[in-house]
Amino acid sequence: MDWELRSLVPDGLRIGAIITGEGGVSIEATTTGDGAPCPECGCTSRSVHRHRERALSDLPCMGRPVRLLVRVRHFRCLSPLCPRKVFCERLGGVAAPRARRTDRQGRVLLAIAHESGGEAGARLARDSGMPISPDTLLRIIRRSASPDVSNPVALGVDDWALRKGRTYGTIMVDLHRHRPVGLLPDRSAGSFAEWLVAHPDVRIISRDRGGEYAEGGRLGAPRAVQVADRFHLLKNLGEVVERIMRRHADRLARVPAPGCQGMPWPRRDRAASRERTRSEMRDRYESIQELSRRGMSKSAIARALGVHRHTVQKYMALETAPQRRHRTRGRSILATHEAYILERWRQGCRNAMQLWREVTARGYRGGYGSVARLVAHLRASENTGCRPSQPWPRLTPERSVGLLLAHERDKQEQASIDDLKALHPELCESAAALEGFARLVRSEEGEETERGLHRWMAAAGGSGAPELEAFVVKLRQDVGAVLAGLTLPYSQGQVEGQVNRLKLIKRQMFGRANFDLLRERFLNTGGASRRARDHPVPIFGSTESAPVGIS
Structure with missing residues (x-):
């Protein structure tokens, strides 16, 4: 038989027939060995008891599902001391006992499940010729072995939100190998200390200025150097x-903001909205200050005015009413054409559409609305006899x-x-x-x-x-x-990047982001970056590789 046909099935099987139909491709195969060892006692037997057919789902061929129909043998165990009298031969390297898919298809489905999750992974597998349900993909993730995580030497730690404002966990990243090494369901000092005790090689702990991780580092790795992120x-x-x-x-507010160019012509609708906001904030500030002078507590003021206690605290610390932050207007694409529009305005052209056509012919790529607002501003200035007041951004x-x-x-x-x-x-x-x-x-x-x-x-x-x-x-x-x-040359940059990746996975799993599933997907897809593989950081172990301050 040609080697191209032999390559369609795993080693240890011999193709008997290939059947194609609307449902896909079926490959009939048989085993090639003379006998098989008993899984109970290990004695090899050649006494065949009976035959049966195992149907295994395999990798697709040209987008079509493939099934392996393997004719397996049941042998009699001839050892008088073995409790098992009849056993089925194992398909080592092909499929696990009682499995309904081949090992190689299982590896591909596991990779799809780790990268895409349940729903998206099921759609991708179905389109690739491996129909499977989302729940089955999630079961595959749960049954898979956790990745082998070596003990890190330089560790980055930070918190992440399972539910923002309610439930937070802890993420640990190996700063030398550029990959996550742990995910905890809380951010307490005790759980972080326990993790450090189980990984005694940690000598560097990079963190933010949160007290929980500082305390956990002192309890779990007292000899490690803690690094506050710059x-x-x-x-x-x-x-x-x-x-x-x-x-x-x-x-x-007396200092003009730098970088403002072009004419300061206003948007009257936005100006009115901003004035209403300033008035509301001024009234709230005066009410909070008045209630504070009467001796009311922050919580009581918050309940009375229907605002958050932190808002009351912020307003009480101010000497004047706060101002809402507005985005500073940068350089408009119309700024280079304003001189031409002003010149045409002095010449008597008052038609905004005509001016827009002219500046478009001169290279302006913006819309008609900007030109129309500038013309409305110039018309208002002409009608009132004075330039409308519009201060530069402060x-x-x-x-x-x-x-x-x-x-x-x-x-x-x-x-x-x-x-x-x-x-x-x-x-x-x-x-x-x-x-x-x-x-x-x-x-x-x-x-x-x-x-x-x-x-x-x-x-x-x-x-x-x-x-x-x-x-x-x-x-x-x-x-x-x-x-x-x-x-020291350590920071939280890698950790923040891993937190962003964790957020992406969590949002992909919306509604199914249980901690066990999230942890398996996150740790199994967090391989080292290409930069880390090509330029590995030396592990501490010699005086040449130790950073400043570490002996």
């Missing part, structure tokens, strides 16, 4: 400085923090920062503190980092801003992990 350090300080700047929002606390954290600034942005620092001493000190800490985080001078950190904490702790002083107190409590985060 991004979270900057993010936490940025939020602190933003709260300080919110107290001075009225002063910040600096906000969020934009200010973004400018302070920027790697590079142009002249306009630097001018805005200089104007900000000149508004109030507290603004100047908080801005300088954020800039100084950002330089520490981005610095590559490891030897000076420790002295620079202590100098920064001394300066920020004596700034007089209660928010900065509270941040420094928390920083001193975790100064070892902070210093490690500033000097």
